[in-house]
Amino acid sequence: MEFSSGGGAGGGGNDVELLSKTLQVEHKLFYFDLKENPRGRYLKISEKTSATRSTIIVPFNGIAWFFDIFNYYVTSDDQDISSKELQLDSKVFYFDIGENRRGRFLKVSEASVSRNRSTIIVPAGSNRDEGWSAFRNILEEINETSKLFVSPKQQNSEDSTQERLVGLSDDVGAGFIAGNSSQSVPIAASDLNLGDRTTTFDLPPSSSDESGGFGVSKVIRADQKRFFFDLGSNNRGHYLRISEVAGSDRSSIILPLSGLKQFHEMVGHFVEITKDRIEGMTGANVRNVDPPQR
DNA sequence: ACGGCAA
Numbered sequence: 001m002e003f004s005s006g007g008g009a010g011g012g013g014n015d016v017e018l019l020s021k022t023l024q025v026e027h028k029l030f031y032f033d034l035k036e037n038p039r040g041r042y043l044k045i046s047e048k049t050s051a052t053r054s055t056i057i058v059p060f061n062g063i064a065w066f067f068d069i070f071n072y073y074v075t076s077d078d079q080d081i082s083s084k085e086l087q088l089d090s091k092v093f094y095f096d097i098g099e100n101r102r103g104r105f106l107k108v109s110e111a112s113v114s115r116n117r118s119t120i121i122v123p124a125g126s127n128r129d130e131g132w133s134a135f136r137n138i139l140e141e142i143n144e145t146s147k148l149f150v151s152p153k154q155q156n157s158e159d160s161t162q163e164r165l166v167g168l169s170d171d172v173g174a175g176f177i178a179g180n181s182s183q184s185v186p187i188a189a190s191d192l193n194l195g196d197r198t199t200t201f202d203l204p205p206s207s208s209d210e211s212g213g214f215g216v217s218k219v220i221r222a223d224q225k226r227f228f229f230d231l232g233s234n235n236r237g238h239y240l241r242i243s244e245v246a247g248s249d250r251s252s253i254i255l256p257l258s259g260l261k262q263f264h265e266m267v268g269h270f271v272e273i274t275k276d277r278i279e280g281m282t283g284a285n286v287r288n289v290d291p292p293q294r
Numbered sequence: 295a296c297g298g299c300a301a
Contacts, residue, residue, distance in 0.1 A: 027296050049297065100298055107299060119299055 012037065012044065018149055021138050025123050025131035032138055034146055043142060047120040054120050056110040062088035063143045069095055070136035073106055074129050106132060 012035060019034035031046040041060035046053060058066055065086050073081060073095070084095040091112040098105050104124035111117045125131030218229040228243040240260060243252040255263055 050295085051297085054299095096299090098298065102297060105298060109299075109301090111301080117299095117301065121298055123297085 019142060019145055021142065023134055023138055025125060025134065028123065030120070030122070030135065030138075032142060034142055041146070045120060047122075054118055056093070056108060056118055056120055057091075058093075059088045059091075060146070062086065062093075063139060063146065066093075067136060067139040067143055070106075070132060070139055073097070074133045074136050 015035040015037040017033055017035050018041070019032075021032040023030040023032070027049065029048040031044070031048065033044040033046075035042055035044060043058040043060065043063050043066075044055060045058060046055040065088065069084055069086060072084070081097055083097070086093040086095070091110055094107075094109040094111065096107045096109075098107055098121075102123070103126070106122045106124065107119055108122065109117055109119040122135050123131045125134070217231075220227050220229075224246070226245050228241075228245060230241045230243070232239055232241055238257045240255045240257060241252050242255065243250050
């Protein structure tokens, strides 16, 4: 549902509305409008109170990230939640927790080079963060439903060749994957829809060639743990999956190949600064073993 | 029925 802002041009008023949802939290009303114009799709989230309104614009490929972050705030313990930053295209979203006499709230700010910063504030809700979880559930619905819309060929031309993911400040993505450890071994290389959200790197175009060691699998053992290294690819590009397997539990990180060199350098850095402690262990406790059967 | 933030 659109605000009665006169539907003026330039503010997206002529854009096609694909999906609209509203959410009331306490006395606030949130509008979620999935919209489309020749430049692509976006999610407009507006907060309306009796006196004020405020709007943020989430790029289409950021909806899943927003879901992840709200899920993080809903599911994390109060004492170890922290602020988050999410960069999408040319804008940065800041997520900060605040509290006042009315209760806890999550402040979501959008900063872009051109426009003024805009902010919405989502009340946690009276019991068990039901405001935040309702917000999260709507993001999930929108994310799911939006997959059903088939994008016209001429639209999202830049996104159809490459869904551009960009970074998240710290552990948001990785934390969710680590928590998803109930899957059984093995995991097919194609079943990664959430996994590649662990990325903090830009992904290469998926049009890159399909050869180059695809299917290579390696295992190392360190103490009681085994780590599997598998190359794979999905619609967002090629990646290296590193899985830690213990019993029937497995958790993975998904590393886009564009980040592999940085990853290597980072590991090398820690090898360097810890080499006094790990000297002599390399051959004994870390060794190559046979690749897994797939 | 609130009303936070505000670079």
